[in-house]
Amino acid sequence: xxxxxxxxFQDVVQYHTTAKTRSRYADSAIALFELTPGKIxxxxxxxxxxxxxxxYTDTKVVRLKCNCPYDQDGYCKHIVHVLVEADLYLLNxxxxxxxxxxxxxxxDTSCSKTHRYHR
Ligand SMILES: [Zn+2]
Numbered sequence: 001x002x003x004x005x006x007x008x009f010q011d012v013v014q015y016h017t018t019a020k021t022r023s024r025y026a027d028s029a030i031a032l033f034e035l036t037p038g039k040i041x042x043x044x045x046x047x048x049x050x051x052x053x054x055x056y057t058d059t060k061v062v063r064l065k066c067n068c069p070y071d072q073d074g075y076c077k078h079i080v081h082v083l084v085e086a087d088l089y090l091l092n093x094x095x096x097x098x099x100x101x102x103x104x105x106x107x108d109t110s111c112s113k114t115h116r117y118h119r
Contacts, residue, residue, distance in 0.1 A: 001025070001080075004087040008060045013083055017074040025080040033085055040086050044078040052082045 001022050004010040013022065032043035040054040046068065055063040070076035 001084070004083065005091050006087050008056050008058075009083045009087050012061050012064065012075065013080060017080055018072070021074055021077045021080055025077040025084065028078055028081050030081060030085050033082070033089075035086055035089055040082060042082045042085070044081055046078060050078050052078050054079070054082060054086070 001013075004013060028044045028046040030042060031045045031049060032041075034041045038056055040052070040056075042052045042054075044050050044052055044066075048068075050066055050068040053063065053065045054061060064075055064079055066076050066078045068076055068078055070078075
């Protein structure tokens with residue numbers, strides 16, 4: 001799998017999951033995904049539906065939980081899947097924010113978007 005952009009997520013995937021888990025995360029499907037800053041709640045469909053809860057700060061992941069029966073090394077593939085999804089979500093949000101900021105610090109008066117970067 002590709003490296004994640006958000007370092008705290010990448011650290012978990014790199015140091016706390018096994019190669020086997022990483023190669024299998026896409027076997028499951030994200031059924032529900034909610035992200036508020038610092039908090040992710042997701043439901044992942046594997047053999048059954050599993051609930052994943054992840055809490056994080058800018059520098060590290062502070063809580064990782066999945067209610068599936070996985071008891072081997074590292075975290076389960078559902079957690080890996082949710083981290084991949086969250087990383088993508090954060091990256092897209094960042095891109096959107098950069099585009100918005102760039103258009104509104106320019107002198108382009110044709111910009112009709114209203115967002116908080118307007119001055
Ligand atoms: Zn799991």
